[in-house]
Amino acid sequence: MRWRYVFLFIYILFLMLPIYWLLNMSFKTTNEILGGFSAFPREFTLASYRTIFTDPTWYNTYINSITYVLINTVISVMVALPAAYAFSRYNFIGDKHLFFWLLSNRMAPPAVFVLPFVNLYSAVGLFDTPWAVALAHTLFNVPLAVWILEGFMSGVPKELDETAYVDGYSFPSFFVKIFIPTIAAGIGVAAFFCFMFSWVEMLLAKNLTSVAAKPIVAAMTKTASTSGYELGLLAAAGVLTLIPGAFVIYFVRNYIAKGFALGRV
Amino acid sequence: MKKTFDNKAWFLVLPVFLMVLFNSLIPLMTVVNYSVQETFGNNEFFWSGTRWFEQVLHDRQFHESLMRQIIFTGLVLLIQIPLGLAIALCMPRKGPWVSVCLVLIALPLLVPWNVVGSMWNIMALPDIGLLGKAINGLGISFNYTRQPLAAWFTVVLMDVWHWTSLVVLLCYAGLVSIPDAYYQAAQVDGASRWSVFRYIQLPKLKHVLTIAILLRFMDSFMIYTEVIVLTGGGPGSTTKFLSIDLVQKALGGFDLGPAAAFSIVYFLIILFLSWLFYTLMMRGEAK
């Protein structure tokens, strides 16, 4: 029994070490970083964070990222809700093919889509706006959201719908007032996964923007490549990208296991 | 659940259908279009048949990237699936520690992929990184910007750090859904710890393990951002995987035809291998 927890502890320690090292770097001065190896910041400084919070070319990239992530999450869940309901309650012509076609998009490498997406979103005039990234990410998030929501909805007995119709609800009012509150946990989990993918993705986000809508993930690569060894700044920017994720995961902590329990294909 | 047959349900899936159609069909058509044509600029295109495909399939660089990709994905699956399963088995089933463990374990999944790359970039630096310093401290010369082996070690370790958690969470979800009665019956039947794993836990986890293997296969086969930030595909091109190769061709060069043919071959390989995995793992099910 004991060794199980020792093993678990070592694994979690392994997960935390790189995060600690990033944190450690972010509080060091550039001199100390280049000066050599140290496990704790000896001259503790918030200078890197100050730079990010005062320089608009830095903090705007955060705002841009959060903007397209939120737009993407809202759109994905909104369009996925009725579709998932249709898949969980009805048979219709081509339903199975449609479902597999949706999921097969999950197998498309983003690298394949970079160039065509740049062409497509330039053509419709959305290039370098948060909308381009948000819409591009729906290719991967909508199928996922449909899949997760369908799983949760299938767990709700059909009698709920029938009772509501007997009680005189129309479909839209039933859907909004009764059904959505019933599967709130599922919506939370689906939103979590959409948020997660959109927040961590870089290839599309970077190539679909240039200046006005530049996301934080793109800003960081620029720091790493052009200005050479601004490791403190890079580390601080990295630490700040962990916060939204940690925040979101804390809210869905009781549903994580359930969200992953969709063990059916 | 008994479903009603009603074609009006199409109205409910229409938004999703149109959206995914817009995002997937138009780009794929562009790619197919490029893959069979040749251009000399000025928006003039000429039919080129299967020429680009032949070129890609005979390209040594492509072969090498594909080989590297297969070795990398194989390593990743070999390490992450057993490790993830083992960690899930070590997790407490109930109590206040469950949430703490779940949140900490899920954390790497929410780190932007380029930050994962940066993190390990810093972590593995031989002079100021914890990992690099530690390995050099053991008397082993370690520098991932110069030694291919060190670069591979760092890339694989980074991927283990990044993605094993997904396997853990999937397996854990599968484990907690096994009813207590199974464990009690096994106890009464005098089953050993190994028998419980072999005859109860493993069969019940078959579905989630299939999904875990599929997801890990697909994602590791598409890896780009983490590696480009960590090693840039180097040293030399020793860690240049398929996506890196493709992006260099598509965005760097002007030869769109070969890049498009590359894209199609790449996509088909993933589709084929996913189908193969799925059929192999589900073969026992049909009987």
Added chain:
Amino acid sequence: MARISFHDLAHAYGPAPSSPEHWALKPMTMTLEDGGAYALLGPSGCGKTTLLNLTSGLLTPTKGRIEFDRVDVTHKTPEERNIAQVFQFPVIYDTMTVYDNLAFPLRNRGVDEATVATRVKGIAGMLDLSSTLQKRASGLTADGKQKISLGRGLVRSDVNVIMFDEPLTVIDPHLKWELRSKLKELHQRIRRTMIYVTHDQTEALTFADKVVVMNDGQVVQIGTPVELFERPRHTFVGHFIGSPGMNLINCDVRDGKAVIGGGEVATENAAKYKGGARTLQLGIRPEFVKFSSEGLPVEVTKVADAGRFNIVSVQAGNQPLKLLVPQGAAIPSGSAKVAFDPARARIYADGWLVGDDARGAAQ
């Protein structure tokens, strides 16, 4: 083979509670004789499954001791106790054949393959599983799976006790009866101690030699089916067993005589009442109430056909009462009078039978 005794056994999920109502199983002392067929009967949440799991060793009691043949096994594992248990929902090992499933408990204990083969074939024959032995267990129907669970419980020849936790819940009604008689027959053949948990009185009364009736975490009566029917020691037993259950009528006892609505009623035990009860009730089964020319005045309110009998509902003052009248016998309408069989009418003080010394769980 073992005689099982519980000494001051109690259990609470979580820490030991301060107030008595928080025990899942309240302190009890009881002995189950070797080779008996026992049923634990009670509504859900009464503590019967807790008692079962304490006996099998899946739970460790908060306090008290459990002995198998005077050997303390309180802290032994289920394996060390050498018991078998069948659960409410079928537990099968998906990847094994039916044969391997049945052989599993034997192989785990290092029994040689020749013995395994004889035992498994014997059990499979008894449960009609012979034709499916080489099939994958996961392909069977729900009752086929539950038969495997039963088979795994019965396959070992040396167990101290075999326990069944509502094993027929998932079985089709017509198969229920058949499996129950199989179990009964099996018990007569192998004479091993069996404990059968159920909330269904028919299952309990047909299977068991002795029924342990539980309610609210305590044992209210242990007895043969006939004793439980004829002489319930608690109003709960009277009400829970029998269909319809025992009539309970509020009454008074004056000078050793029961009084209902001003009229005296002859009972078996009113003379033993010593006073001090908060509630006094007269209990009489519907079988022993008859229409008569004199007795308690009632109003007939409803007649329901129940096959060989009619169930007649009447009002005595404002208290409801039921009678069983054989099919064909005359039933008065409107006002009538009913009489009780004096040997079967009993007084209950605060729920417990008056004049019964062995109060509580002990026997």
